[in-house]
Amino acid sequence: LIGGSLALALKKAGAVSHVCGFSRDAQNLTQAIELGIIDQGAKDLADCVKDADLVMLAVPLQAMRSIFSQIKPHLKAHAIISDVGSAKGIVVDYAREIWPEGLPSGFIPGHPIAGTEKSGVSAGFAELFNERKVILTPVSESSPQALETLTAVWQICGARVESMDAQTHDDILAATSHLPHVLAFGLVDLLAHHSEHEAIFRYAAGGFRDFTRIASSDPVMWRDICLTNKQAIAKNIRAYQQHLSLMLNLVEQADAQALEHLFTRAKHARDAFTDSLK
Amino acid sequence: LIGGSLALALKKAGAVSHVCGFSRDAQNLTQAIELGIIDQGAKDLADCVKDADLVMLAVPLQAMRSIFSQIKPHLKAHAIISDVGSAKGIVVDYAREIWPEGLPSGFIPGHPIAGTEKSGVSAGFAELFNERKVILTPVSESSPQALETLTAVWQICGARVESMDAQTHDDILAATSHLPHVLAFGLVDLLAHHSEHEAIFRYAAGGFRDFTRIASSDPVMWRDICLTNKQAIAKNIRAYQQHLSLMLNLVEQADAQALEHLFTRAKHARDAFTDSLK
Numbered sequence: 047l048i049g050g051s052l053a054l055a056l057k058k059a060g061a062v063s064h065v066c067g068f069s070r071d072a073q074n075l076t077q078a079i080e081l082g083i084i085d086q087g088a089k090d091l092a093d094c095v096k097d098a099d100l101v102m103l104a105v106p107l108q109a110m111r112s113i114f115s116q117i118k119p120h121l122k123a124h125a126i127i128s129d130v131g132s133a134k135g136i137v138v139d140y141a142r143e144i145w146p147e148g149l150p151s152g153f154i155p156g157h158p159i160a161g162t163e164k165s166g167v168s169a170g171f172a173e174l175f176n177e178r179k180v181i182l183t184p185v186s187e188s189s190p191q192a193l194e195t196l197t198a199v200w201q202i203c204g205a206r207v208e209s210m211d212a213q214t215h216d217d218i219l220a221a222t223s224h225l226p227h228v229l230a231f232g233l234v235d236l237l238a239h240h241s242e243h244e245a246i247f248r249y250a251a252g253g254f255r256d257f258t259r260i261a262s263s264d265p266v267m268w269r270d271i272c273l274t275n276k277q278a279i280a281k282n283i284r285a286y287q288q289h290l291s292l293m294l295n296l297v298e299q300a301d302a303q304a305l306e307h308l309f310t311r312a313k314h315a316r317d318a319f320t321d322s323l324k
Numbered sequence: 325l326i327g328g329s330l331a332l333a334l335k336k337a338g339a340v341s342h343v344c345g346f347s348r349d350a351q352n353l354t355q356a357i358e359l360g361i362i363d364q365g366a367k368d369l370a371d372c373v374k375d376a377d378l379v380m381l382a383v384p385l386q387a388m389r390s391i392f393s394q395i396k397p398h399l400k401a402h403a404i405i406s407d408v409g410s411a412k413g414i415v416v417d418y419a420r421e422i423w424p425e426g427l428p429s430g431f432i433p434g435h436p437i438a439g440t441e442k443s444g445v446s447a448g449f450a451e452l453f454n455e456r457k458v459i460l461t462p463v464s465e466s467s468p469q470a471l472e473t474l475t476a477v478w479q480i481c482g483a484r485v486e487s488m489d490a491q492t493h494d495d496i497l498a499a500t501s502h503l504p505h506v507l508a509f510g511l512v513d514l515l516a517h518h519s520e521h522e523a524i525f526r527y528a529a530g531g532f533r534d535f536t537r538i539a540s541s542d543p544v545m546w547r548d549i550c551l552t553n554k555q556a557i558a559k560n561i562r563a564y565q566q567h568l569s570l571m572l573n574l575v576e577q578a579d580a581q582a583l584e585h586l587f588t589r590a591k592h593a594r595d596a597f598t599d600s601l602k
Contacts, residue, residue, distance in 0.1 A: 159529050179527060214523075221515055222528040226535045228571060229507060231590040236567045237499055238593035242492075247597045249457060250500040251437050253538045255601070257504045260531045261594040265587035272575050272583050283572045287565065289514045293506060294561045297550050305550050309543035312509040315516035316539040319525045323533070 048130045048158060049104030050083045050170030055203035057082070058172045068094040078167045092120040100199065103129040106267070107274045111140035118144055126152040126192050132219065134183045134212035136274035151189035154196050156182045157215060158205060165264065176204035183212040220278035225286060227268055228279065230261040326408045326436060327382030328361045328448030333481035336450045346372040356445045370398040378477065381407040385552045389418035396422055404430040404470050410497065411553040412461045412490035429467035432474050433490060434460045436483060443542070454482035461490040498556035503564060505546055506557065508539040
């Protein structure tokens, strides 16, 4: 979804002369050529990257280390090496294991905050990144030229590009995306095991449907995110547990004033967030 | 919203000959008459209920006890006395305080699982209850005739009526509605106090918007729900805390298999719930 959409957007803008794709699944490559997403399917990774000015990894986080190791001997000097993974610290860690002598100047991890519930090359579309944020997390070795070029690449796709360090990215995404996913998966799983679970789901209404939508996300992808951004996610779960204990206490004490105050504060923050999207 | 919509639906169906409304706010009554929602605005509660075959209380939960006390001396024999509150045990408790000798045979609390984010008589519409569930919670004194009539009243409005005891209702709603609201309010409030809260809300995306939609609900109404269904909500928060501790442990242990298993189970339950709505 992400890799194919990026290729489509860059081709549509006339920003690339040749797109070479690689996939473990040959069928994907055939389909990508038929859909006009790539110009060529490579037989192996070495073949795919040897002439590339920009190498973009759109693979599960846990696959990154092995791919870095396989492409390292074949990269062009000054090639930009980036990715689209949902956690960034782990990508830097994997890369440092493969390049212990120091990372290439073109190495800049990235994360487009965009997607749909679908996946696969056939789900891609050129407008996916339009008006969406892309976070780049350059390392100390990253060259300003590479950052400038990669920023332009995403801007051509309509994205708003921002840079920050990998740790800040992981902390922010743990709070706004990873924690809510864990909470939603947890609620649905809890209720599915409730002795009254049939009744519970029968009487659930629109609010419940919205609240649990993200619990329909891909379990394997979320497993990988939990494993690769473990520290920040655990920290956020613990902070949430503390806040929930405080709320439980207010409910048990029937503290009307404090409950109303907290709910009002939350409503204002949520309404301000929604207004900021307009 | 709820009382006015019920009156509109019953009038539209030709199921009522005369609707008398009461409100603390005389302006509401004038508006309700102008909108054709009620036939008459009563000067006081006694006047409103003395000739009524059906008395429907659409007032905040915390106001019920006082209203029961005020209407008791003026009710017709065999009048149906019902309400539309989001918690039911507390309504039965309040009624038993006012009728210590035993509840009237027409007493049957109820809860239409319907609503919008709006409130007030001008927000009402006759189709609000169409295809929505209404839960009735008869007590031991409730007569089968009263239950049959009240069921017919809601069915005329297009609702699917089901009966259960008040405790079961409160347990189910605590899980499907009250707990998710507490969790959403809690998450937004936690993040609003985060040291990085500006960045956090700036990088939040569609999933976060859906997940936190219910945190825009009316704080006073939710305060009252927390106070009046305290036991069941506290029980559900504690169960959720336990489940979250289990998940935190899986994340900290990096238990890939158990995380994937839990996320997959949740996704299946959530997808099955969505399919059941189609």
